[in-house]
Amino acid sequence: MPRFRKRPIVVEATRITEPMAIATPEGVMQARAGDWIITGIAGERYPCRHDIFVATYEPVDEEAVRALAADDPGTRRADDRENDSSRRLSGVALQICEDLEDECWGIRREVLDGVLDGDEALREIWRLLRSQMALVLDLLREAEQDAEGSV
Incomplete structure (x- = not known):
């Protein structure tokens, strides 16, 4: 796959x-x-x-250096908590999706091997979806409680 590098341009930026x-x-x-x-x-x-921003841009003058150094610690802690929670939520959601995909491929193999017929396969997929959705809903409730507790 072709790879590209961003052109070195200077932009103005302000942290809110x-x-x-x-x-x-x-x-x-x-x-x-x-x-x-x-x-x-x-x-x-x-x-x-x-x-x-920090991974993509570097300061080009003293004012930019000061802007990066003036990082608001209160904001950083809130951002870090939100990023940690988002990373954890994303990781668990990804694992749920991967598990569900693996299970569906397993059901497909059972259909192709004649172990399950179409109706049985649909019932099994429906059961899997319901159980995985219950996990996702529990995860979202937990994330919502975490967010309420950090405010």
Whole structure:
């Protein structure tokens, strides 16, 4: 697959402390506290998460160095908690999807091998879906409780 490197361009960016809506060429996007609002070379504005911003951009002048150094620790702790929770939620959701896919392939093999007929396979898939959805709902409830507890 061909690989590409971003052209070295200079952009203006400001870190925000409050959530806000940003009009972008793709439509309105929501920015969270701690995100950076980047102004591109054509004057377009768009939000960028702090971790992605730091991994993608480097300061080009003293003002930018100071802006990065002025990181709000309160915002960082909230961002870190949210990112940890999001990573955990994403990891578990991915595992649920992978398990479900594996189970469905197993059912398909049983149909092809003549172990299950079509109706039995559908009932088994329905049972799997219900059980996996119950796991997802429990996971979402837990994440919601975590979010309420961190406010």
